[in-house]
Amino acid sequence: MTADDPVHAFVPGPRATMAPTGHGPLDGLSFAVKDLFDVQGHPTTYGNPDWARTHPVAAATAPAVLALLEAGARLVGKTKTVELAFGLTGENIHHGTPVNPKAPDRFPGGSSCGSAAAVAAGLVDLALGSDTGGSVRIPASYCGVFGIRPSWGAVSLTGARALGPAFDTCGWFARSARVLRLAGDALLPPEVHSPESLGPVLKAQSVWINAEPATAAALLPAFEALEQVVGLGVAVRVEGFPGILDRTYEAFRCIQAQEAWATLGSWIEATKPSFGPGVGERFAAAKAMSPDKAAEGRHFRARFCQRIRAVLAGGGVFAYPTSPMPAPLLSASLAEQDAVRARSMGVTAIAGLVGLCEVSIPAGQVGGAPVGLSLVAGPGRDRALLALAERVSQAMGLEAA
């Protein structure tokens, strides 16, 4: 534990720093980047020493990082990631698991664990992460900060390592909805829809029912604040598929497995890397995934996409708990962690399968541990969603209007 990194958020070794290259909305702010984005002259470890050893130092800086520098922000370091970004607890036995600043006896969440911890601890104003199956949203919820998974394809992942390109997105964290939105101004493409066009609020009952009662109860006041801002909430089931969260989980899991092995299997087979608990097992399961199950997942995905996009086409916004529960305790067994993972991924898979944008707001606590409320909108409505999150956050008294 060093004085400038009390929560072990940054990767070991010399800090990757870069001065701002321009002036803009992020003037005076500091940021960190998950160590799967390239920063020129520095290794990109991808959370695993064997990866670092078998890949060259970065010759260029990822365009998403350049965009933040151009907008006035200062890079102060690279943050820890779960190995190859394949995990949701935030554990990394090689680099050390970051401390969850808001709940030190619990996991920080991952895979963007260091970015969430650095923001939550106030070490940086802003941090880039990536989100394939929840890797920004889950640590945002667990660490009590704002986080966005943007619409799929909306923000550049050039110069970043891939896990499952069908789902990979470049997301980010901040302690205020305002800073989250300002970073969006630097990173997002222009939007066709106007910021005023979001609504009605759709409660997505299946997801609330899936949440632990204490988590749902802790987030109800935030939902009511959202209703005040947008207008009357409408209680809807996500769609007409029975057992929906089991089906989104299953489809996501099978497609992601195929994607992960197609992306990283060649390197794993050739290198035989040393992995921490759970990671190697997940890649072994990815390798063993049957093409038929992945194809079934894609068929479900196609129908689910059509349905959900139609539901959200007019500007509707789902609102539901980001995760069904707060972060698991550090003492949780691997089996308990896997159970949390499965139950959480059915929810995060909704935006993942459909390519929706999702912002998690640090809107409640359960026994002192943070839980987040997600706002979820149709593809391409990222700027409108960030603006809405800011208004809700102001209405809740989380930040000044």
Add this chain to the structure above:
Amino acid sequence: MTADDPVHAFVPGPRATMAPTGHGPLDGLSFAVKDLFDVQGHPTTYGNPDWARTHPVAAATAPAVLALLEAGARLVGKTKTVELAFGLTGENIHHGTPVNPKAPDRFPGGSSCGSAAAVAAGLVDLALGSDTGGSVRIPASYCGVFGIRPSWGAVSLTGARALGPAFDTCGWFARSARVLRLAGDALLPPEVHSPESLGPVLKAQSVWINAEPATAAALLPAFEALEQVVGLGVAVRVEGFPGILDRTYEAFRCIQAQEAWATLGSWIEATKPSFGPGVGERFAAAKAMSPDKAAEGRHFRARFCQRIRAVLAGGGVFAYPTSPMPAPLLSASLAEQDAVRARSMGVTAIAGLVGLCEVSIPAGQVGGAPVGLSLVAGPGRDRALLALAERVSQAMGLEAA
């Protein structure tokens, strides 16, 4: 020149073959894949021996390849690509440049040169390629076959090598619009827009004026056939920017350079690969690209995207020459090739910058060499565009109704 590969379309070495894994629209058809897609158990050379030497054999098969196998097609081999897909002539000094079956004294076009040549020579019914700055559309035009660059993000590039992720797409070639469409049924996500919704035809005068007069004249009958199918054509300038094709070229070139170096620079710096004529120079230029010029390119891109998406939002279809001229002669100097490249990329950059879908129809000849007519529609309208290309092709007598 071997009996089963008279045009040198396939990469050297044992053929990568896979039997169909299902039944569907592609039953009985054969296909090849550009050698930047992974096929389990085979190297992915990316057109360069140093790449092949420094990367492991593929442990998995790219999902796009799996989708064609599932739809009933048989994989018969991997086809040549320009090194690291960074070039439009189709030359590869390491593996040998494929012959253009329709114009043997001219380049086949690239970077998906082997896929276009294999389809044009009748060696396969269908072939996968990739298109960043024209790498499917240009060889389709040069070799007289159908080719599609789908909407950005519409078809999986998982398990495929990247050149510029902001622009990279998975496209394909066929000798008939019907087979092109059937492959789309296997590869494309479901579409929200109905197939009937395309029109009116928009002539995009700037692009016609940019074409050599003989090329424009050769494609006018096809344009008239298109008008017959869709209804009256409307002559429009692409938009309100003066000198538009210079600006699209410049924006595309600068962003692509930044993307290419961010994606491949680390490997190039670490490996110092041996490159053929032009390729090393293009990467050197990519390395030297100033962030300011790339940022300027992105600013132009943002405004251009908004304008063009608005123009096409109602279902309009641009129609213009895919390339301003037929393939350059094999005897063309590097300077002549570069001039053709610059003049062509201003046109291909339209779909590239905006993420539009584009189908090139083998609709004319100039002095015996093929030239293509492109139909270009808004993002996500791929299935409708393929259906329209088939109707136009039937109206032109290129295939049976």
